[in-house]
Amino acid sequence: MTSEESTYFHIGIRLSFPPAIISGILIGMISLFWVQSLYHSLLLGAGTASTVFILVYLFALQLLKKRLEQLHDTILQTPSRFTNVNGPPDNVATDEIQRILNAAEWCKATITHELKKMDETDNYRKEFIGDISHELKTPIFSVQGYLETLQDGALEDPKVNRVFLAKAMKNVNRLIFLTNDLLEISRLETGELKPDLSVIPLNNLIHDAIDALQYKAEQRNVTLIFEEKETNAFALADRNQIRQVLVNLIENSIKYNKTDGKVHISTRYHENDRSKIVVSVRDTGIGIDPEDVKRVTERFFRVDKSRSREQGGTGLGLSIVKHILESHGEQLVIESNPGSGSIFRFTLKSADYHSDLISAWP
Ligand SMILES: Nc1ncnc2c1ncn2[C@@H]1O[C@H](COP(=O)(O)OP(=O)(O)O)[C@@H](O)[C@H]1O
Numbered sequence: 484m485t486s487e488e489s490t491y492f493h494i495g496i497r498l499s500f501p502p503a504i505i506s507g508i509l510i511g512m513i514s515l516f517w518v519q520s521l522y523h524s525l526l527l528g529a530g531t532a533s534t535v536f537i538l539v540y541l542f543a544l545q546l547l548k549k550r551l552e553q554l555h556d557t558i559l560q561t562p563s564r565f566t567n568v569n570g571p572p573d574n575v576a577t578d579e580i581q582r583i584l585n586a587a588e589w590c591k592a593t594i595t596h597e598l599k600k601m602d603e604t605d606n607y608r609k610e611f612i613g614d615i616s617h618e619l620k621t622p623i624f625s626v627q628g629y630l631e632t633l634q635d636g637a638l639e640d641p642k643v644n645r646v647f648l649a650k651a652m653k654n655v656n657r658l659i660f661l662t663n664d665l666l667e668i669s670r671l672e673t674g675e676l677k678p679d680l681s682v683i684p685l686n687n688l689i690h691d692a693i694d695a696l697q698y699k700a701e702q703r704n705v706t707l708i709f710e711e712k713e714t715n716a717f718a719l720a721d722r723n724q725i726r727q728v729l730v731n732l733i734e735n736s737i738k739y740n741k742t743d744g745k746v747h748i749s750t751r752y753h754e755n756d757r758s759k760i761v762v763s764v765r766d767t768g769i770g771i772d773p774e775d776v777k778r779v780t781e782r783f784f785r786v787d788k789s790r791s792r793e794q795g796g797t798g799l800g801l802s803i804v805k806h807i808l809e810s811h812g813e814q815l816v817i818e819s820n821p822g823s824g825s826i827f828r829f830t831l832k833s834a835d836y837h838s839d840l841i842s843a844w845p
């Protein structure tokens with residue numbers, strides 16, 4: 484960003500005035516004694532003042548103008564990662580120095596903003612590392628405990644060795660889930676995992692997610708019901724990512740449901756906007772307190788840590804859902820009644836306006 488060449492050099496004019504006036508008056512007064520003519524003294528004073536004015540102006544122009552412009556441009560080159568750099572408004576400056584002062588004010592504000600953002604990122608990173616090490620510690624120490632007990636003699640005891648090995652294995656699986664989810668969330672947060680948009684038949688995808696989770700639902704006596712209201716809903720989205728959103732939401736609705744509970748999954752066009760398809764996952768589960776609803780999409784937040792861990796939860800599922808939907812320009816809406824159930828709802832862009840792609844669907 485470079486400053487525009489201005490026709491006037493305001494500071495030059497301001498600098499030239501005082502010496503021009505003073506020298507004009509002095510020369511005029513001295514010459515009055517000398518030539519004894521007011522007219523000639525005034526003429527001489529005015530001539531001196533004009534000459535001094537021009538000389539000082541040219542001198543200042545030569546010496547200062549370019550450097551002041553360079554200083555202004557250098558200040559405006561303050562690097563910024565977080566702020567939208569537009570620079571200060573130049574039209575409020577009365578002269579070059581004021582322009583530089585405005586630029587310096589803007590630079591100060593930019594740096595303060597950058598430092599604040601960096602502090603926030605730093606705290607966030609520290610918190611994330613703290614959370615990760617805490618989450619990793621629990622399964623690692625469990626595995627260590629089981630292996631040590633087996634090593635100390637339990638291996639010979641057929642009653643416990645299989646049980647301990649199975650428990651150690653369960654914790655190793657937890658570590659695998661956790662590392663996979665961590666990898667996923669960091670790729671989503673750094674923007675590395677951008678959605679790969681294509682036309683996806685939503686109903687197929689929902690059936691697919693339901694099939695993958697049917698065994699889990701049966702284990703807990705939960706019934707999965709797909710209300711196929713829109714038989715031909717096509718969305719423009721990333722197939723794998725939306726599959727993951729569905730799996731995470733349906734899995735939660737099974738995990739945090741009651742025995743003999745139900746999960747209703749449905750798709751419908753938005754009442755006021757047919758370019759959107761609303762997908763909802765409703766359960767008859769334990770529900771979430773209003774205070775916790777705000778927090779469930781935070782990383783590692785779990786209402787009941789032990790229940791989540793018991794079911795192999797990592798506390799990252801909803802956080803991943805939120806990131807995926809945000810990268811699609813959509814949002815997750817949660818409504819919940821503690822004790823009677825929850826609804827997780829989100830919208831997707833309908834692919835109706837991309838009929839060429841739909842007709843090409845095999
Ligand atoms: N359908 C649901 N019903 C009740 N609570 C839920 C539901 N879905 C999520 N939660 C709460 O939100 C928390 C965060 O969910 P999630 O990020 O998927 O982590 P995880 O399932 O691994 O614990 C869960 O631990 C649970 O307390």
Ligand SMILES: [Mg+2]
Pocket residue numbers: 731734735796797798799800801
């Ligand atoms: Mg989950």
